[in-house]
Amino acid sequence: IxxxxxxxxxxxxxxxxxxxxxxxxxxxxxxxxxxxxxxxxxxxxxxxxxxxxxxxxxGIKRVINGPFTFAPDGNPLVGPVPGVRNYWVACGVMAGLSQGGGVGLALATWMTEGDPGMDIWGMDVARFGGYATIGYTNAKVRENYARRFRITFPNEELPAGRPLHTTPIHDRLTAANAVWGAAYGLEHALWFQTAGQEPVEGVTFRRSNAWDQVAAECTAVRERVGLIETANFGKYHVTGPGAATWLSSLLTNRIPAVGRIVLTAMLNPQGRILGEFTVARAGEHEFFLFGSHAAEAHHRRWFVEHLPSDGSVSVRVLGLSLVGLSLAGPRARDVLQKVTDTDLTTTSFRFMDFRPVDVGMIPARVGRLSYSGELGYELWVAPEHQRALFDLLMDAGAESGIRLFGFRALMSLRLEKSFGTWFREYRPIYTPLEAGLTSYIKLDHEFIGRAAHEAELAAGPGRRLVTMVVDPDPDDPADAIGDEPIWHDGKVVGWVTSGGYAHYCKASLALGYVPTHLTAPDSNGHFEIEIIGRRRPARLQLTPVFDPEGRRMRQ
Structure with missing residues (x-):
């Protein structure tokens, strides 16, 4: 008005x-x-x-009724149209006067310089995949429009357009009382409610009714063994005689040997992070890449733009043609060894190994790693095998006290290890030096962004990703979630990228970026993080609060 x-x-x-x-x-x-x-x-x-x-x-003097446009999330759609060279889109700009200038600048810079010049993930047309059909868009736009001035809570999952994509074990997880979330059109279990109680999470800026269950899931992974579905990864199959050379030109780490895995970054020419991947080499000319599911179209676009013209490399987005489960915890080896003849001892199946394994009657590709920071195995199978694999692992793990765990527990566990994640800690406004990804980079080969990286090496990064332990308000506890200001001696000096409660270590943690000179062990001053309008004391945590030497993953 x-x-x-x-x-x-x-x-x-x-x-x-x-x-x-x-x-x-x-x-x-x-x-x-x-x-x-x-x-x-x-x-x-x-x-x-x-x-x-x-x-x-x-009385009403005049009525104006006109249409305006929305994408499913209410933000503009900007960028190159997939599959058509030199064809661009800038639409869904529902607030033309306020958004038009920025949209025009980003698009013009992108067209002329090959990069929008800023982080426009929230507008990039690649944030949606093929799941965003006309029907899905219609449902989400109606929901978004009706909620235009309504607060959306950080743990709120909106119902329109759901469920859309589900995996073969969706009914199994529903029967286990899963509380569902959705990302990139795919349903995934957030946590598991107590049997007999309604699988609903109360929306809040503080700690929700998921607290006790998520804590129990974390304890199961740290002390026994947990099982989580891993279908919600971006998955790519790269093959061909030129595959190794091509990947080496894009990725910062050394290409792994056959049967091995590496973690790596992918940079733009400005040396900023375009992606973070697990790369598994299945054969001399065959690779599997695993990354962020939400960035699937974003990464596919970059791959296609840089494919060699001689046909020596093929890249296929696997989507739900490859689904997975992950065992994690000190008893993970015991559980998996019950159902396979493959020798899983550390000397025979090393940390970061990747190989085909028959699990019972099921052909799987198994990697020995875990985002939880525990001894773990990621098992990848065709969708027709996922139900049988799930039942087999749950039966084999019963004696070891196996428990299902969801996304909420996984995020708590990765915070205890100070592991970053795409879109939060890793995105195109940060460099690998700022993000602490130096182990991902080997300067023994040429890759896109190397010159910018070496220039930053010489000058030093201006900011760094840090972990902080936060002291919540004891009378009204709330944890950081992301985008909160970080204060130092009364001034805002940085921002939180993600945060939450580390249930097993019993600490409120936050990851965020601050100026480099404030990250030295002997730096003076007082940090605070502003949570729901209140500044709470925080201190630097220079090593992970759990297993800082990473021995449990390698045991």
């Missing part, structure tokens, strides 16, 4: 929106308006009249 000439202008986002031209806009439609439809916004007008009684009696 605002003054307009000698009157007042009132606008509303009605709860019962009606899509107009949901498939395509007529080519002869320009600046026209639609017919007035006051009946549709009557409930909202009644609210306005209660707040401003004079409006109810002065």
């Amino acid at each position: 605002r003054q307009e000439g000698g009157g007042m202008l009132l606008g509303t986002y009605e709860q019962h929106a009606v899509p107009w031209a949901p498939k395509e806009t007529p080519w002869d439609f320009g600046a026209q308006l639609l017919k007035p439809d006051l009946d549709r916004i009557t409930p909202e007008l009644e609210v306005a009249f209660r707040h401003y009684p004079a409006m109810a009696t002065v």
Whole structure:
């Protein structure tokens, strides 16, 4: 509501929106308006009249009813159109006056210089995959429009357009009382509610009803063994006689030997992080790459743009044609050894090994690693085998006290190890030096972004990723979640990228970026993190709070 000439202008986002031209806009439609439809916004007008009684009696001088555009999440869609060279899109700009300048600048820079010049992940057309059909978009836009001025809580999962993609064990996890979330169109288990209780998480900025269950899931992984579904990764199959050379030109780490795994970054020419991957070499000319599921279209675009023209390399996005499960915990080896003849002793199946393994009757590709920081195995299978693999592992693990764990527990466990994650700690505004990914980089080969990286090596990074232990308010405890200001001696000096409660170590943790000179062990000063408007004391944690030497993964 605002003054307009000698009157007042009132606008509303009605709860019962009606899509107009949901498939395509007529080519002869320009600046026209639609017919007035006051009946549709009557409930909202009644609210306005209660707040401003004079409006109810002065009369309506003019009604303006016109369409404007939305993407499923309400943000613009900007960037190159997949599959069509030199064809670009900039649409879904629902707030033209406020967003148009930034959209135009990013698009023009991207077209002329090959990079938008800023981190525009929230606008990039590649944040959506093929799952975002017209029907899905219609459902999410209606939801988004109706909630335009409503607070969305950090742990809130909105229902429209769901479930869309599910894996073959969705019913198994539902029967285990999974509380579901969705990312990139795929349902994934957040945590598992106590049997007999409704699998719902109460929305809050503080600690939710998931607390006790997530803590128990973390304890199971740290002390016994846990099982988690891992279908929600970006997965790529790279083959061909030129595959190794091509990957080496894109990735910062040395290409692994056959049967081995490396962790690596992928940089843009400015030396900033475009992706973070697990690379497993299955054969002389065959590789599997695992990365962020949400960045699948983003990474595919980069791969396709840089493919050699001689046909020596093939890249296939695997999607749900490859699904997985991960065993993690000190008893993980015992459980898996029960169902395979492959020797899993440390000398025979080393940390970061990758090989084909028959698990019972099921052909799998198994990597020995775990994002939880525990002894772990990632098992990848075709979808037709996932149900049988799930049942086999759960039965084999019963004696060891196996427990299902979800995304919430995994995030708590990775915080205890100070492990970063894509979009939060790793994204195109950060460099690998800032992010502490120096072990991912080997300067024994040429790769995109190497020159920028070496220049930063010489000058030193201006900021660094750090872990902090936070002292929550004992009377109203809340943990950092991301994007909170980091204060130092009364000034804002950085920001939190992600945070939460480390259940096993019983500490509130936050990861974030601060100026390099404040990260020295002998640096002076007092850190605080502002959580829900209150500054809480924080201190640097220079090593992971759990297993700082990483022995448990390698045991």
